[in-house]
Amino acid sequence: MPIHFGTDGWRAVIGEDFTFENVRLVAQAISDYLKENAQSPDAPIVIGFDTRFLSDRFAIAVSEVLAANDLRVILSRADCATPVVAYAVRALRAQAGIMITASHNPPRYSGIKLKNANGASASPSETARVEEKLRAVSAPKIRAYADALKAGMITRTNFFPIYFQHIQQVVNLQTIGQGQWRVVADPMYGAGRGYLRSILTAAGCEVLEIRGEMNPGFGGIHPEPIEKYLFALMAAVRDHHSDIGLATDGDADRIGAVDDAGNFIDPHFIFALTLRYLVDVRKMRGAVVKTISTTQMINLLAEKYALPLHETPVGFNHIADLMQEHDVLMGGEESGGITIRGHVPMGDGILMGLLLMEMMSHYGKGLRELCDELRAELGAFYYARRDLRTKPFSKKDLVTRLKNDAPATMAGLQVVSVNDRDGVKYLFEDSSWLLIRPSGTEPVLRVYSEARSPELVEELLTQGVALSDAMRNGS
Structure with a gap:
């Protein structure tokens, strides 16, 4: 089963791909990556978890694998917020942080977010190296939770006090x-x-x-x-x-x-x-x-x-x-x-x-x-977005056509610039804009707009959907 880290971690459906077996494999890959690349190999790894089904048990499973790889773990006593874990990484001078969460996704999902020593999400190059290690993992090392706890390789703590102390400075x-x-x-x-x-x-x-x-x-x-x-x-x-x-x-x-x-x-x-x-x-x-x-x-x-x-x-x-x-x-x-x-x-x-x-x-x-x-x-600004499920299509070809065949006007507004940094964004004379952006992970086309009135937002979205349909269908 291919496991891929997206823009902020790996997410999958609990009981399908997000299983204890796969979570332990990912934990072993993270352990291998950290042992090879950590600048402070003796520094701990901070682990937190959210309120989703089995999140606390998945966090313990990850901790058992890290402890078996001689990596010291500081595990949250209870569910905690990702930014609290991220700050704890910094405050405790940890080498990394791991958060068991699927963030805003539906309840059936869970996930793993990997944080670097600054508390930021691991970069694409860092997660690519974790994926590379994952392909080489045959079986994870596991040290029983009770044993690791007794040996001091896993400790439990409440991260809120250090976060609260920091927040009072900000x-x-x-x-x-x-x-x-x-x-x-x-x-x-x-x-x-x-x-x-x-x-x-x-x-x-x-x-x-x-x-x-x-x-x-x-x-x-x-x-x-x-x-x-x-x-x-x-x-x-x-x-x-x-x-x-x-x-x-x-x-x-x-x-x-x-x-x-x-x-x-x-x-x-x-x-x-x-x-x-x-x-x-x-x-x-x-x-x-x-x-x-x-x-x-x-x-x-x-x-x-x-x-x-x-x-x-x-x-x-x-x-x-x-x-x-x-x-x-x-x-x-x-x-x-x-x-x-x-x-x-x-x-x-x-x-x-x-x-x-x-x-x-x-x-x-x-x-x-x-x-x-x-x-x-x-001035007034209004915003809306439409997510369109589509049949699979060439994202590269769509973006190329939207850029090269950009309309001169839309909804009566002059197009003053075209940006293809992520999808294609048309900026109009009055600071209104339309963004047509294919999803990076599924056959979904996202169409965003901001304009000076709700009616203009809807008109731009409608024209954006029609334009993307025409470009995908070759007309």
């Missing part, structure tokens, strides 16, 4: 407390449960946590903080007369928000609002990194503040690479993975929720008012 909890906000925290049954509730309560907020109990089926939803899965949060904010709702995905590396009226606030606005706050109020400067499918508001703000801007393919690993190489103030993507300088180079929904609260307290304004101010400054 976020001003005293400022947050001055707002005396009423907050609804929604971890969506995921590994982010308890974090926002604990931190915001300590800061002086009144916090209601919903969907925080252990539920490996995620209540029948996908643990992804997008509008169609957040109706429970919207209702809770309205019913409890709260000031804001904050949602994190299955492993808490993504953020979504709801304003006091129960309106969904997408990551595009969260990214833009936070960037403006960091520069205007905290007086921070540095480069900004965004993926190709992220709002043009970031481009306008980077231009306003004269900040270097980098646009990458989809996937936070591309952002992390730049954050480890350059002086980057902030990086983020449309899915809600966002982080700032001084934190780990990976998305952190917990951090971003706290920064929103700090921002609201500083301005003395709610999220709805702050979004209105941003629209007044930059």
Whole structure:
């Protein structure tokens, strides 16, 4: 069975490909890779796990293999968020981190995320070497959990205290407390449960946590903080007369928000609002990194503040690479993975929720008012995406045709540039854009658009689907 690491780890269906046998094989390949490439071979490996079915048992299975390979393991005592594990890697000077999670994917999936010594996702070259080791694995080494625990090769700990100590250096909890906000925290049954509730309560907020109990089926939803899965949060904010709702995905590396009226606030606005706050109020400067499918508001703000801007393919690993190489103030993507300088180079929904609260307290304004101010400054922006399941097609040929035969106008707007960094993106005269991007892992065509009105977004999406259909069918 081929096991392949995507942009952020290996994911598969539990009981089909994600089995104890395969998990142990992957753990052995990671062990072989680390023993050959680690700069600090005596440093430990940090391991965490989410709330999915058998995640804790899979984490123990991985730990048993690493311990059998003479690699010291620090294993979380309970389910924990991926950014907490990533920070623990740094704080404990570990050589790597492993997280058992399928992030925002449906409940039937599980996965393994591999973190490097900086807490960032392992690069494609690093995971390629793990896959190379995997092809050579015949049988994993295993040391019984109880024996490894007794020998000190596996230790259990709670990573939250060191994360909380760090967060207090990155976020001003005293400022947050001055707002005396009423907050609804929604971890969506995921590994982010308890974090926002604990931190915001300590800061002086009144916090209601919903969907925080252990539920490996995620209540029948996908643990992804997008509008169609957040109706429970919207209702809770309205019913409890709260000031804001904050949602994190299955492993808490993504953020979504709801304003006091129960309106969904997408990551595009969260990214833009936070960037403006960091520069205007905290007086921070540095480069900004965004993926190709992220709002043009970031481009306008980077231009306003004269900040270097980098646009990458989809996937936070591309952002992390730049954050480890350059002086980057902030990086983020449309899915809600966002982080700032001084934190780990990976998305952190917990951090971003706290920064929103700090921002609201500083301005003395709610999220709805702050979004209105941003629209007044930059103009209105609306965003939508369509995912189209298709028959298999040549992705390379489609991208070539979309680029070479680009239309001069779409929906009455002049095309001013064409970008083929990841799929094909048409940028229009008014900063609207359309992105047609084949999935890298399945026969799915993703069509994204951002424009100045909801009607124009829908028109661009419709024309984008028609254009891609025509190009794939050779007409």
